[in-house]
Amino acid sequence: PTEYAFPPYHQAYAGLMHQILETSNTAAIVDDLAYWEARDRDATAGKLLLVDYGGSMAETKVQHIFFDGNIDKDDPYCVDVRDVVSGEPIPFKEAEDVFLHRVNLFEAITEPEYFLRATEACEIKMSQKILKARQDAGISRSLLEQESKLASEAADAMTPKEWLYRNITPALLPALEACQRDRPEDPIEFIAFYML
Numbered sequence: 715p716t717e718y719a720f721p722p723y724h725q726a727y728a729g730l731m732h733q734i735l736e737t738s739n740t741a742a743i744v745d746d747l748a749y750w751e752a753r754d755r756d757a758t759a760g761k762l763l764l765v766d767y768g769g770s771m772a773e774t775k776v777q778h779i780f781f782d783g784n785i786d787k788d789d790p791y792c793v794d795v796r797d798v799v800s801g802e803p804i805p806f807k808e809a810e811d812v813f814l815h816r817v818n819l820f821e822a823i824t825e826p827e828y829f830l831r832a833t834e835a836c837e838i839k840m841s842q843k844i845l846k847a848r849q850d851a852g853i854s855r856s857l858l859e860q861e862s863k864l865a866s867e868a869a870d871a872m873t874p875k876e877w878l879y880r881n882i883t884p885a886l887l888p889a890l891e892a893c894q895r896d897r898p899e900d901p902i903e904f905i906a907f908y909m910l
């Protein structure tokens with residue numbers, strides 16, 4: 715396994731993003747229970763979750779969500795959520811149901827859609843925070859429309875093949891690989907659900 719020393723936190727974040735998450739969409743982190751208990755079970759000694767926060771959602775394309783059944787209602791307890799650049803802990807109220815989700819173990823066992831609903835709720839809350847941060851920063855609708863227009867013009871300048879390689883292939887390739895690996899009975903339906 716790859717090991718990182720802290721600080722700086724950005725090296726571990728870059729390693730996680732590029733070495734691990736480029737090939738899969740999930741990662742498991744093994745915690746050091748002895749280290750955590752030696753520090754009186756303080757959240758800042760818990761399982762590390764690095765996010766590109768920058769005070770108000772610096773990263774808007776990637777969302778890391780830590781699911782844990784031991785998170786308290788008002789305290790991350792065993793999860794240390796930190797900003798990747800500053801290394802500062804992110805307040806629990808800012809991280810709750812955006813980067814952290816307290817798992818209800820009974821519901822997780824009895825409801826097949828539990829994690830899908832929890833992930834969707836976290837994504838919605840992050841989207842709301844991003845919109846609020848943009849409004850607070852004064853980014854007007856006209857700037858967003860201008861950005862969209864520039865992106866559209868850039869897409870128009872590409873050949874259809876370039877456009878497919880840039881926009882469709884990165885999204886479709888993992889679905890096709892999973893379909894080839896799993897050999898589902900209905901591959902079209904499998905790919906459709908995978909793409910959701």
